[in-house]
Amino acid sequence: MQKDHFFTRRRMLLAGAAALGAAGTAGGVLAGRSQETTGTAAPAPVPGPQARQALKGSTFRLQPLTGDGPPRAAPRKLKVRREPILRISGRGRQMMLTFDDGPNPDYTPHILDTLAKYDVRAMFFVCGECVADYKELVARMADEGHVVGNHTWTHPLLTTLHRKEIRSEMERTSDIIEDACGERPQWFRAPYGAWNRAAFQLGAKMGMEPMAWTLDTTDWMEPGADTIIDRVESGAAPGVVVLSHDAGGDRSETVHAIREWLPYLLDSGYHLTVPRRRV
Ligand SMILES: [Zn+2]
Numbered sequence: 001m002q003k004d005h006f007f008t009r010r011r012m013l014l015a016g017a018a019a020l021g022a023a024g025t026a027g028g029v030l031a032g033r034s035q036e037t038t039g040t041a042a043p044a045p046v047p048g049p050q051a052r053q054a055l056k057g058s059t060f061r062l063q064p065l066t067g068d069g070p071p072r073a074a075p076r077k078l079k080v081r082r083e084p085i086l087r088i089s090g091r092g093r094q095m096m097l098t099f100d101d102g103p104n105p106d107y108t109p110h111i112l113d114t115l116a117k118y119d120v121r122a123m124f125f126v127c128g129e130c131v132a133d134y135k136e137l138v139a140r141m142a143d144e145g146h147v148v149g150n151h152t153w154t155h156p157l158l159t160t161l162h163r164k165e166i167r168s169e170m171e172r173t174s175d176i177i178e179d180a181c182g183e184r185p186q187w188f189r190a191p192y193g194a195w196n197r198a199a200f201q202l203g204a205k206m207g208m209e210p211m212a213w214t215l216d217t218t219d220w221m222e223p224g225a226d227t228i229i230d231r232v233e234s235g236a237a238p239g240v241v242v243l244s245h246d247a248g249g250d251r252s253e254t255v256h257a258i259r260e261w262l263p264y265l266l267d268s269g270y271h272l273t274v275p276r277r278r279v
Pocket of ligand 1: 100151155192
């Protein structure tokens with residue numbers, strides 16, 4: 001009975017969206033509503049060609065990266081990309097900060113403290129096996145407005161795995177992120193930046209866009225905090241996505257460096273943003 005209700009409602013919304021056209025509010029409303037039905041066990045009715053057109057044309061899919069709130073979660077199939085997103089678009093001096101491989105109790109809280117001090121949001125690409133140990137840190141990320149992304153369960157080189165193994169790495173991680181913060185991730189980053197077709201296809205199927213980076217701080221090489229600071233400050237530019245790590249080794253240099261380069265970026269007029277896919 002409940003399911004029938006959902007389906008009827010969905011059909012109505014799809015029909016309404018088709019009539020109104022794809023742009024503007026129709027796309028946004030449709031996105032929000034159609035997601036409600038994705039949890040049902042039975043297959044959803046196939047929308048007619050007009051409705052499909054409306055879905056396809058929705059403008060919410062990858063908006064310029066603005067806004068502070070965490071995106072509303074709901075897996076929905078996306079277009080399969082051939083390359084990951086490397087930088088952000090949008091006007092002005094916008095940059096994005098990303099932290100990979102965590103959470104880690106020795107470093108992640110310090111990074112979160114610094115971000116909170118300057119009222120800045122970032123993306124955290126977490127590994128499932130770390131989330132299993134420190135779920136509360138992932139909950140804190142989400143509570144404080146950061147975007148939590150999927151970085152696989154064990155951080156393998158995906159290009160050496162079978163599709164089934166890649167699926168398991170990604171799916172389990174999305175599951176535990178949802179457990180930790182109540183929402184499934186909408187972003188995926190391949191370990192080592194090693195993408196393959198399966199990763200793009202599976203990510204799209206799971207409702208995740210592939211996000212890479214522009215500027216590697218090389219903090220994973222532990223080159224000294226000064227080198228990290230210099231890399232970020234000299235590499236800063238509009239659209240740049242910065243890669244740092246809050247786990248996977250001794251990240252005290254990362255923790256110290258961000259206390260220097262973050263206020264520098266803000267003083268230089270950069271707006272540090274997180275992506276918002278759905279409006
Ligand atoms: Zn990584």
